[in-house]
Amino acid sequence: MTSTTWSLVQYSTGGDEVRLGFSADGLVRSAPAELAGLDTMTVLQDWSRYKALLTDLDVDALPVVEDATLLAPLTYPNTVLCAGVNYYDHAEEMGTARPNPAAEPFFFLKSPTTTITGHDTNIAIYDDGRSRVDWEAELGVVIGEECTGVSPDEAARYIAGYVVANDISDRGVFHRDGAVFPAFEWDWVGHKSQNSFCPIGPGIVPAWHVPDPHALKIRLDVNGTVKQDSDTSQMVTNVYQLISAASRIMTLAPGDVILTGTPAGVGMPRQDFLHDGDVVTVEIEGIGTLTNTIVLK
Missing domain, CATH: 3.90.850.10 (Fumarylacetoacetase-like, C-terminal domain)
Structure with a gap:
């Protein structure tokens, strides 16, 4: 398990596409290949599956997204x-x-x-x-x-x-x-x-x-x-x-x-x-x- 504290975010890079990413130490990083194309709700809806991947994720090794604009991290919950x-x-x-x-x-x-x-x-x-x-x-x-x-x-x-x-x-x-x-x-x-x-x-x-x-x-x-x-x-x-x-x-x-x-x-x-x-x-x-x-x- 990585020791870096991170948060799961959603971001865009100037277009309409919502992308899943990770934020740590003031930087936004792109998601690994296993999570490419997903959003936060999709990950949460299969949380037991993705949790194992996320607990072992080395966030510091992910590429930094220089032009990321943060969006609401969750779009949208049922309740x-x-x-x-x-x-x-x-x-x-x-x-x-x-x-x-x-x-x-x-x-x-x-x-x-x-x-x-x-x-x-x-x-x-x-x-x-x-x-x-x-x-x-x-x-x-x-x-x-x-x-x-x-x-x-x-x-x-x-x-x-x-x-x-x-x-x-x-x-x-x-x-x-x-x-x-x-x-x-x-x-x-x-x-x-x-x-x-x-x-x-x-x-x-x-x-x-x-x-x-x-x-x-x-x-x-x-x-x-x-x-x-x-x-x-x-x-x-x-x-x-x-x-x-x-x-x-x-x-x-x-x-x-x-x-x-x-x-x-x-x-x-x-x-x-x-x-x-x-x-x-x-x-x-x-x-x-x-x-x-x-x-x-």
Whole structure:
């Protein structure tokens, strides 16, 4: 097994073709012959086969792609499932009751094909006086094998890897006045599934390079000003418990992404929101750095 920590990426070289590659030490390298012509979803859909090749891969021996432009590392999963209020420090800043780790986690969905975008891309927001767009740095878990009803002790074997994510949220459209019924007061689609509201990247770090997903520093800044600075030990429901709980609701498929919640430091409690031209950077220790720029629609 190579000692170099790498991530699985997708890139282009100026055309429309999506190519599979590897990123390590700031360089993008092309895939070996055995993976030529594949994309990330194809590899994940046969993860048990390709895992053996990847664990023994000498990434440093692969050719460097000088003109590579990184794309979203995963296009597109069947499901993007998100855990709500899953950090103790975030629950405290939002004024909620202290979460009970024994309780079932709360999940919501993002639309995969409309929300997912990659590193160094723009996120377009409305300038309509109503939208109030917030950031949420998150660790994303990428599923490598189909699973249904697994226990927390079994969950690790179904993980392909981890990715940096930003659960962009429009707080301004979340609540609807005059709903016909109280259950319809909350607009999760408008809140979470606007175009490009789930940047992920730059790549997927395989699980064997992440000894403990609950011991990673997680940090977000806007225009260089630190907003979130915490670590994944603050999770209420850990990665394995989230997979177990999610797999009791639905069958998880290869490539599915679970966002594991955000720590303290979001803009909502301070009414501090994103604006045209803002540059948002999320960094997770050992996983990578994800940067996006806010523009107006």
